[in-house]
Amino acid sequence: MREMNMRSIDLNLLVVLDALLEERQVTGAAQRLEMSQPAVSRALQRLRELFSDPLLVRGDDGYDLSTRARHLQPLLKDMLYGVKQMVTPLSFDPARASGNLAFACLDLEATLYLSGIMETLRQQAPGMSLEIQSKPGDYFTSLARGEIHLALSGQEPDFSQDQFHRIEIDNTYSQCVMGADNPLAQGEMTLQRYLAATHGFVSISGRGPAIIDMHLKQMGYQRKVAARLASFFNVPDFCENTDLVFALPKRQVDWLCRNRRLVSRPLPKEIPQPLIHFFLYWHARYHQDPMHRWFRNLVIEQNRRSFPETVGPDLPFSEGLPQPQ
Template sequence: MNLDKIDLNLLVYLDVLLRERNVTRSASLLGITQPAMSNGLRRLRETFGDPLLVRTSDGMVPTERAQTLQPLLRQILASVEQVIEPSSDFDASSSERVFRIMTSDYGEATLLPRLLKRLSKEAPDVVLDILTPSDMSFLEVEQGLVDLVINRFDEMPQSFHQKTLWRDSFSCLFAVDNPLSHDFRLETYVKARHVWVSKTGMGAGMGITPKDTKRLGWVDEALDAIGQKRHIAVFTRHYQSAAMLAEQKGLVATIPTRAAAAQSDNPRLIMKKPPFEIPEFELKMAWSPLLQHNAAHQWIRRVITEVAQNTVSS
């Protein structure tokens, strides 16, 4: 097969098709008509000698060949973008780029407000598309479909680049009329009714039960280490929900201190240091090696790092 007979634009079509798995949506994203997209898919099938996408009851599903091609395709397109990208620095002040960032509501509540304030001054037309950890997999992040993942992780692919933004401790939130307000110690803590919050890693939190001590995360692992166990009454995946639930008499939420501090002006809640030691955790920023040398990506990483450092020092 001669490369001069291949329309490289078809590779862009295929990249979007494999991501969206929908001809109409792919055409809209590329700014072309649906017939043009369908014709592109037909030509791709002829080029690769494979259906690539097959219609099923669950929609368009990629074939085994297409699944093999997808990561290679991402690498090729990233390399092409790097070759044709202007050598000048990224002009944030005039850019309309959309940065896709995957983070939990912890990151949204603690980092993003300050980041948006910074962007409003330096890059008013830059757009942030915030995704949750359950929206995509590590594989899709590795393929460069997401610019950054900002979260706390037990593990991540070795190919990822990463940077620690800050370390955080844990704090307890409970209502002012909670009996703990008059007698807060380890014994009364474990006897209280607790709000559990997911570790918010990629895919974490599925099928959790109170008996899964080793899967419950930092708080319960710290209690297990000293031979204690708390009574979990509510499971949630959102720190802001945990803070609201803590307003109910008898419930306690043990969450990261920076998230708890967002309730410092709430007269209905008391914030206390846990009556036992819980190891600190790191909030990390991670990204695909495909984006490492992209000028715009280097700029947003630098800005986020500076915002995080200023947050720690303030």
């Protein structure tokens, strides 16, 4: 049997064939397709050559379908429907949707930036589930592998940045937090008093010094660190009744100070305080996915209401904020 070379087939002919088999005449097919009769006649001739069959044959009441044409008609309908489905934009109906959304962020960031999301999800998409992965890790590798749909992070990828899109959810600066009885809770926060205090810091990755220690080293100073924690949630218990001082993003400090005997104070003015950015990240593979777009818009709009001055535009990573120096 001769093998058909698919590249030699003009798929537009199959649309004409569908109309011809439905109308069973050139005139009707031409009107349906908004083509000229000569153009449809030429297409019919090419189709007859392609299938080595007349396709339309004269009958008592005009034209009828050949045996080959009758065999082709249902197959053609299925094929054209399949092609239409392929090129039709995907749609998403939250009320009828099912599936799991995987989101990665730290515990406190989930509290600050995702509160209320589950309520909305249960109301609008009750068949969907939400998985929040709060264990610190390499979120960008997980995004690249398709293991998670979204990640919220103050960090930035160090590979293939063109794979990712991001939108700024919040920005803030560092603030000191300490127990209400700490001597630093009163008086001017001078660099000398700050350096003389005993400190703790949160290391999410468990590696390397805190950013403030790096700044102090450049200035020729070093502080005394007595506690290194892996979670922001532990900070109040470690400083409320001790002499420890922590420096954390102000948004986190404000939340941690609620209903606790804690005081927040600014850092000494001599210590650099670059703005801390928090981004919602996703991989390019999901950028146009309707379900993904719907869910990330929930997150973006919620945070736009909470922090209207900080939520930024939706941009590919390469077009986002400039890299910190």
